[in-house]
Amino acid sequence: MSELRFMTAGESHGPRLTAILEGLPAGLKLEKEDIDKELARRQQGYGRGGRMKIETDKVEVLSGMRFHETLGGPLTLQVINKDFANWNGRMAAFGEPEGEKVTAARPGHADLTGILKYDRQDVRDILERSSARETTMRVAVGAVCKAFLKELGIKVVSHVVNIGGVAVDMSKIDMSKIGEDVGSELNCYDSEAEGKMKARIDKAKAAGDTLGGIFEVIVQGAPVGLGSHIQWDRRLDARLSAAMMSIQAIKGVEIGAGFACAVLPGSQIHDEIFLADGRVQRKTNRAGGLEGGMTNGENIVLRAAMKPIPTLMTPLKSIDIESREAVLACKERSDTCAVSAASVVGEAMTAFVVAQAVCEKFGGDALKDVKAAMAAYNKRIGKDWCAHA
Numbered sequence: 001m002s003e004l005r006f007m008t009a010g011e012s013h014g015p016r017l018t019a020i021l022e023g024l025p026a027g028l029k030l031e032k033e034d035i036d037k038e039l040a041r042r043q044q045g046y047g048r049g050g051r052m053k054i055e056t057d058k059v060e061v062l063s064g065m066r067f068h069e070t071l072g073g074p075l076t077l078q079v080i081n082k083d084f085a086n087w088n089g090r091m092a093a094f095g096e097p098e099g100e101k102v103t104a105a106r107p108g109h110a111d112l113t114g115i116l117k118y119d120r121q122d123v124r125d126i127l128e129r130s131s132a133r134e135t136t137m138r139v140a141v142g143a144v145c146k147a148f149l150k151e152l153g154i155k156v157v158s159h160v161v162n163i164g165g166v167a168v169d170m171s172k173i174d175m176s177k178i179g180e181d182v183g184s185e186l187n188c189y190d191s192e193a194e195g196k197m198k199a200r201i202d203k204a205k206a207a208g209d210t211l212g213g214i215f216e217v218i219v220q221g222a223p224v225g226l227g228s229h230i231q232w233d234r235r236l237d238a239r240l241s242a243a244m245m246s247i248q249a250i251k252g253v254e255i256g257a258g259f260a261c262a263v264l265p266g267s268q269i270h271d272e273i274f275l276a277d278g279r280v281q282r283k284t285n286r287a288g289g290l291e292g293g294m295t296n297g298e299n300i301v302l303r304a305a306m307k308p309i310p311t312l313m314t315p316l317k318s319i320d321i322e323s324r325e326a327v328l329a330c331k332e333r334s335d336t337c338a339v340s341a342a343s344v345v346g347e348a349m350t351a352f353v354v355a356q357a358v359c360e361k362f363g364g365d366a367l368k369d370v371k372a373a374m375a376a377y378n379k380r381i382g383k384d385w386c387a388h389a
């Protein structure tokens with residue numbers, strides 16, 4: 001089995017967060033900065049709460065590497081939760097019960113269903129693991145996958161396209177700049193829209209309310225034929241959607257034209273195929289780079305919709321799980337809007353799924369072998385027929 005896989009562990013206010021990534025080829029050069037840079041990107045974003053001022057996420061690599069290179073064994077990645085120190089033992093594995101329990105379940109969070117399912121009496125026992133603090137480790141894993149993909153000429157980038165109904169003007173965006181640091185606080189490449197987004201976030205915050213939005217992830221340079229039409233669970237569109245949907249608060253995923261496909265006729269949706277300069281060309285990419293569950297050589301384009309943050313400072317009506325009385329939901333310190341952070345997580349999850357598909361197709365033991373297998377495959381399909389050969 002050469003499957004690339006990962007798991008994460010850790011509570012939001014526990015001592016550390018951990019990820020184990022297994023199945024990565026040996027011989028991949030990695031620098032700590034490659035990972036820390038991505039962790040820092042996930043922490044920023046206009047509208048984030050006080051927690052991001054406490055944490056400065058930095059990775060520690062505990063296994064799977066020597067002398068800046070992967071060895072082929074499981075990579076163990078860790079990040080310290082600085083906030084753990086502020087919890088005075090209340091999050092310690094062998095501590096004693098202390099302090100108030102959280103009993104007012106928040107609509108939209110995992111609180112109520114979690115305590116019922118796991119037989120807990122304190123919502124904290126659920127929210128600690130359901131918290132999107134966990135996405136720190138997904139981004140660490142994604143950074144490693146991005147470094148691997150970069151070796152193969154594949155790049156994963158993202159940008160925010162809507163916050164709380166304020167949409168970017170796609171005709172104004174220089175798509176070649178996406179992924180470059182343009183100093184945006186919202187990972188947005190339309191500065192006029194960004195100004196309006198910030199104002200909307202300020203307004204929501206002042207009202208004790210929260211906002212969601214939409215981000216887009218783009219994969220450039222993926223070879224033709226990752227994923228497969230052969231079986232449902234090998235379709236790359238399905239796997240990318242599931243990965244995106246697994247991110248906390250993501251409620252919708254589109255590939256290419258997505259939901260617009262349902263209303264437009266085929267003549268306005270399918271991307272016509274041309275031969276120009278001896279290569280396959282498409283003038284449009286409404287398929288979002290995926291046909292029949294396989295990459296077709298065009299950019300992969302995914303969009304994800306994030307719901308508004310469930311913790312409201314002007315709380316919604318709920319019930320107390322102990323007294324079973326009507327109460328207002330609990331108010332934990334919280335983000336007002338975290339769409340830009342989610343976009344970085346979306347990049348990471350996409351990078352992981354694409355890296356997994358690459359290892360399936362080209363092997364996963366040694367980076368040299370992966371490169372050789374990919375080059376041989378690109379030669380076989382012939383550059384006339386391959387947009388990225």
Ligand SMILES: Cc1cc2nc3c(=O)[nH]c(=O)nc-3n(C[C@H](O)[C@H](O)[C@H](O)COP(=O)(O)O)c2cc1C
Binds near residue numbers: 108131132345
């Ligand atoms: C980057 C990021 C930050 C988040 N920050 C918060 C937050 O501060 N407060 C909160 O209540 N939910 C936050 N969420 C959303 C919750 O984690 C999420 O809604 C919850 O786990 C329930 O899962 P579901 O929305 O997928 O059903 C955040 C999500 C992401 C991706």
Ligand SMILES: C=C(O[C@@H]1CC(C(=O)O)=C[C@@H](OP(=O)(O)O)[C@H]1O)C(=O)O
Binds near residue numbers: 012052
């Ligand atoms: C900690 C992070 O996000 C957290 C996600 C989150 C939630 O409920 O999902 C709740 C908040 O946690 P806290 O109560 O500690 O402020 C966010 O800050 C992070 O992104 O690193």
